[in-house]
Amino acid sequence: MAKEASNGSTKPPPTPSPLRNAKFFQANMRILVTGGAGFIGSHLVDRLMENEKNEVIVADNYFTGSKDNLKKWIGHPRFELIRHDVTEPLLVEVDQIYHLACPASPIFYKYNPVKTIKTNVIGTLNMLGLAKRVGARILLTSTSEVYGDPLVHPQNESYWGNVNPIGVRSCYDEGKRVAETLMFDYHRQHGIEIRIARIFNTYGPRMNIDDGRVVSNFIAQALRGESLTVQSPGTQTRSFCYVSDMVDGLIRLMEGENTGPINIGNPGEFTMLELAETVKELINPSVEIIMVENTPDDPRQRKPDITKAKELLGWEPKIKLRDGLPLMEDDFRTRLGVPKK
Numbered sequence: 001m002a003k004e005a006s007n008g009s010t011k012p013p014p015t016p017s018p019l020r021n022a023k024f025f026q027a028n029m030r031i032l033v034t035g036g037a038g039f040i041g042s043h044l045v046d047r048l049m050e051n052e053k054n055e056v057i058v059a060d061n062y063f064t065g066s067k068d069n070l071k072k073w074i075g076h077p078r079f080e081l082i083r084h085d086v087t088e089p090l091l092v093e094v095d096q097i098y099h100l101a102c103p104a105s106p107i108f109y110k111y112n113p114v115k116t117i118k119t120n121v122i123g124t125l126n127m128l129g130l131a132k133r134v135g136a137r138i139l140l141t142s143t144s145e146v147y148g149d150p151l152v153h154p155q156n157e158s159y160w161g162n163v164n165p166i167g168v169r170s171c172y173d174e175g176k177r178v179a180e181t182l183m184f185d186y187h188r189q190h191g192i193e194i195r196i197a198r199i200f201n202t203y204g205p206r207m208n209i210d211d212g213r214v215v216s217n218f219i220a221q222a223l224r225g226e227s228l229t230v231q232s233p234g235t236q237t238r239s240f241c242y243v244s245d246m247v248d249g250l251i252r253l254m255e256g257e258n259t260g261p262i263n264i265g266n267p268g269e270f271t272m273l274e275l276a277e278t279v280k281e282l283i284n285p286s287v288e289i290i291m292v293e294n295t296p297d298d299p300r301q302r303k304p305d306i307t308k309a310k311e312l313l314g315w316e317p318k319i320k321l322r323d324g325l326p327l328m329e330d331d332f333r334t335r336l337g338v339p340k341k
């Protein structure tokens with residue numbers, strides 16, 4: 001049983017699938033990754049596939065993800081890729097579910113907000129229903145956006161947040177808040193084994209080139225020789241975690257004994273102007289930095305308090321921003337066809 005934050009009595013977890021006792025059952029761990037064709041999901045799949053005891057099933061509707069991210073596993077006997085939208089029920093027999101499916105870049109989650117909230121609410125309900133039916137443990141990738149425009153800094157998990165319920169970001173941040181609520185209600189009411197990660201801004205290879213998020217925007221702009229677009233006022237802060245650190249944190253959370261929510265992120269905090277200056281210095285000193293208009297409800301500051309992750313998961317990030325940016329640059333150069341001089 002998970003140790004923590006149950007906020008009330010819980011039922012014991014449901015018994016796992018009868019397949020567990022079947023005569024021809026293989027001792028492999030079957031793992032479903034929703035959103036596994038996306039940025040974080042595909043890196044997670046790479047790590048899970050390294051373990052020969054794991055069978056991995058990816059369910060993705062390819063809204064922001066791509067088969068390309070998984071091409072090295074297509075056809076592998078321990079890997080299966082399903083075109084599936086999580087707003088529809090899914091019937092598979094699995095032991096663990098990493099539930100990532102949801103567009104993450106503000107440009108994409110605001111593109112069809114009704115679909116985004118359906119993905120967060122109905123999609124999470126469907127995955128919890130699946131977890132209940134087969135007795136699987138389920139991990140939700142929630143977000144630091146549940147803290148909204150935070151009035152507490154840095155943010156720890158006991159902060160309830162400052163979120164606009166009717167703004168243009170609400171489909172995502174309120175959607176994730178409901179998803180967290182559903183996770184805890186299924187845990188208390190049905191004994192489902194849950195894990196909640198509150199992910200802070202993550203970057204790395206395989207982000208969509210035109211993803212719209214700040215790190216990928218600045219790197220693509222620097223490589224194309226375009227001006228770096230800092231959205232005003234430029235003093236807003238974010239804390240950036242390299243994707244391999246993130247994947248390590250997610251797996252530790254899934255394998256550990258704590259429900260969470262647990263912040264997973266890198267506490268190194270930068271203003272967007274500082275980030276632009278760093279990208280300019282490291283990638284293309286000849287580009288300009290320009291100030292452009294911002295979007296509504298942009299959080300002014302964000303930095304994770306990772307005390308819980310350190311104590312409960314023995315996790316902390318290893319890769320500093322200055323070391324992670326060049327790793328991402330190499331991947332973007334290859335995809336944009338811009339060789340190093």
Ligand SMILES: NC(=O)c1ccc[n+]([C@@H]2O[C@H](COP(=O)([O-])OP(=O)(O)OC[C@H]3O[C@@H](n4cnc5c(N)ncnc54)[C@H](O)[C@@H]3O)[C@@H](O)[C@H]2O)c1
Binds near residue numbers: 038040100104203
């Ligand atoms: N990258 C970050 O900085 C960050 C920060 C906080 C939380 N998260 C969370 O982590 C998860 C992964 O984020 P990412 O950065 O890899 O984003 P991403 O957009 O690259 O990946 C999301 C994946 O989910 C798929 N998807 C979207 N809607 C779906 C649906 N209805 N049914 C099935 N698949 C669907 C997409 O096609 C894509 O492959 C998301 O849940 C996101 O909210 C990410």
Ligand SMILES: O=C(O)[C@H]1O[C@H](OP(=O)(O)OP(=O)(O)OC[C@H]2O[C@@H](n3ccc(=O)[nH]c3=O)[C@H](O)[C@@H]2O)[C@H](O)[C@@H](O)[C@@H]1O
Binds near residue numbers: 144199200231232298
């Ligand atoms: O980590 C999180 O919890 C959330 O963070 C991000 O949302 P956001 O921080 O707004 O991400 P970006 O779009 O990358 O913006 C970061 C900052 O950069 C600024 N920005 C963005 C793009 C750009 O070209 N220039 C620029 O200055 C934005 O105004 C914002 O202040 C992710 O996109 C969400 O998926 C995720 O859940």
